[in-house]
């Protein structure tokens with residue numbers, strides 16, 4: 270049987286392989302440049318072979334690729350250049366049109382291996398070579414990016430209320446615990462507002478659930494717009510009840526903010542013809558409580574006190590702000 274021409278076969282492999290292969294000698298001159306490189310770098314083997322790699326692609330000078338080539342040629346070290354650290358050091362593009370646009374973010378994302386080449390039987394002082402393999406990992410990188418974005422979205426969704434977009438009950442539970450502990454650690458205060466829409470059941474019953482939803486969204490946006498500090502947290506505590514955590518605000522400051530929130534909702538003038546009070550508009554009742562410095566850090570106690578104040582506001586006719594008793598001293 271006739272033996273295949275192994276050299277021709279090897280050349281065929283080099284041209285067919287789905288990765289870039291460059292071999293440089295110890296003067297960094299290109300001695301091999303495969304078809305894949307031709308396609309993605311826009312230079313033929315004829316143009317590349319014999320030229321210095323770093324003259325062909327000057328932006329590689331002084332970077333990790335040059336260091337890896339030096340390490341391979343001088344010390345026989347192999348290197349893998351992680352695509353996370355160095356996404357696209359070689360100017361390689363998916364096609365000629367992208368290359369012509371010359372935008373860095375259109376480059377192929379690259380996983381690069383730099384390997385010293387030991388030629389079998391070569392004398393110790395024989396010329397040294399180094400092989401640079403380039404794999405296109407753009408697909409994997411964009412999948413990874415998509416996954417990261419989806420994870421972030423899921424994380425956001427699991428902590429925000431689907432209807433109003435403000436923090437949900439789960440986020441509130443985590444935050445109140447954190448803020449109460451922080452206040453205790455720093456010898457500081459933390460205040461809490463419980464806000465409930467008045468006569469929301471008749472609103473829902475008469476205007477319908479969808480308009481009820483619209484009303485909840487508008488009230489949430491109105492409350493949120495007034496809270497300027499990034500540490501303040503508005504959360505949907507449940508149904509038509511909201512909570513606001515006010516770190517570092519004492520009882521007086523918290524009441525001022527509660528009064529402002531109360532007035533701002535009223536100023537929206539959302540008609541509520543079926544409210545049982547005198548005002549035929551959407552109003553809120555707000556309970557205020559403060560955990561003074563030196564008190565045991567107990568979120569349940571703070572929530573209980575704010576809830577009690579809210580209940581008092583409801584009992585006294587709604588559409589008002591009431592503070593927990595202990596704040597009056």
Ligand SMILES: Nc1nc2c(ncn2[C@@H]2O[C@H](COP(=O)(O)OP(=O)(O)OP(=O)(O)O)[C@@H](O)[C@H]2O)c(=O)[nH]1
Pocket residue numbers: 432465466467468469470471473477478479480481482485507508509583587
């Ligand atoms: N549209 C809508 N309604 C909701 C939602 N969650 C809770 N509700 C409604 O909110 C209403 C709450 O009613 P109640 O707890 O009786 O309170 P209220 O009528 O506001 O009375 P007071 O609080 O005492 O002034 C109920 O009719 C619930 O169905 C929601 O996500 N969307």
